[in-house]
Amino acid sequence: MIEFLLQPLTYAFIQRGLLAAVIVGVLCAVMGTYVVLRGMAFLGDALAHAILPGVAIAYLAGGNLLLGALTTAILVALGIGYFSRQGTIKEDTAIGILFAAALALGVALISSIRTYAVDLSHILFGNVLGVSIADLWLTAALGLLILVTVALLYRPFLIISFDPVLAATMRLPAELLRSVMLILLALTVVISLQTVGVGLAAAMLVTPAATAYLLTRRLLPMMLVSALIGAFSSLAGLYLSYYLNVVSGSAIVLTATAIFLVVFLLKRGKR
């Protein structure tokens, strides 16, 4: 058994992949708590797809893919806020428009690359074993930034999510807080690009948090349980991917889904 667990770790690139996967698992799970509670699943999915053009431009220009993704994600997050702010169009409509446009632009750009199929599959489904030392540092730094911000803004985020009117009577800057939350979400999605890819990032945002929602009755425990499930899914998924020789992103997401199904069925059995 120990041999089974340690053997993959003899490779440095797998160690890096594991670390990155666990960081991503935890971050997605924590931000996912708000995604689930505020009904932002569609937004998370949209953000994940919307970073495609940024990645493509960075790739074509030979720049850092993560930075390219980061820039687009923040632009799209703010764009959605801008289009839906005055209530001119509904938020999910704004998301739908920007999401589809960004995805189309991204695919158009990537289709101009010669090694189209391989690169696209890495972006869509992640390439956790290709994580470089620099990527790992960037992931860890952004991850720390996100977690510290979430911890500092725990109460304001709780209030704007649970009771916007109370937020108004307390003179909380709700619009600003919502933008901060969107940017944190965008950062999380960008980081998760490496491990689960654009196509499956939304699952890592939603599934662990939804599982934790079934198991807990307070926000902080929900976040912690969600983080635990996210971390475990990433670890277990990566081992599965190593031994069964399947794509890492799929293995991670399917592990998280399996945990959700077990919890859901157990909970239903009790009633």
Added chain:
Amino acid sequence: MLTQTPHRLEIENISIAYGEKTILKNVSFQVPHGGRVAVVGPNGAGKSTLFKALVGLLPFTGGQILIHGLPLGHHQDCVAYIPQREEVDWRFPVTVRDVVAMGRYGKQGWFRRLARADREAVDRSLAEMQISNLAGASISDLSGGQQQRVFLARALAQDPHILLMDEPFTGVDLTTQEATFNLLDTLRAREVTAIISTHDLNLAATRFDLVLLLNKGVVSYGEPQEVLKQENLKRAFGSSLLVTENGALLVDECCPPDADHPHEHHTEAEELYD
């Protein structure tokens, strides 16, 4: 506890619009400190809209809203708002105690642990609303009356100067209704001004100091017997007001065309003797 004077609420000629559509026009009224005002009017009259403007959630044009003689926004958290029960996400993962503790966040900054004084205020509020035994319960496990008490307790914990309640008497049991009025009596002793919207004209006539009759603007404002007269009610409720032979007034509101309260689709009949 209450340091700022003059202790009152003044609304001076404000209008509120959603985009192009004006909901309330030229609204003016003043409430003395400790006053208890019932806001009545047909569905779509702008009751909820007025409340949203009072808490600063909706922008208004024209005049100004003054609390203690100062414009809205100069006060940290002297307004407590108790939402309609349908507006709350009861499946949100918080306990009764969590919700009541939110009432203290504004006092203690947003980052520090709640001080002992805050925790005591939370305990006291829970005890006053007789829900101490439910402190650890998830809000999803509560009955309608209990849900209302949680928000009443939070308002108490907020230690407000002005309390706004949107339809607190719709769909609650008599015990909760009386608990609400007991709370209002407690708050009156602390000179807290209460503004409460209701469909129940009997309650408005008998248990409030002042009545604000709304329909897209102020139809009438003053003491209940002055305001709740046939001609005023006719102007506010229009064709949904029926006058029977013995002088009884019947307000029949079914299927409102205008969705001020989108969740209400039941018939409400209130009788009032003029």
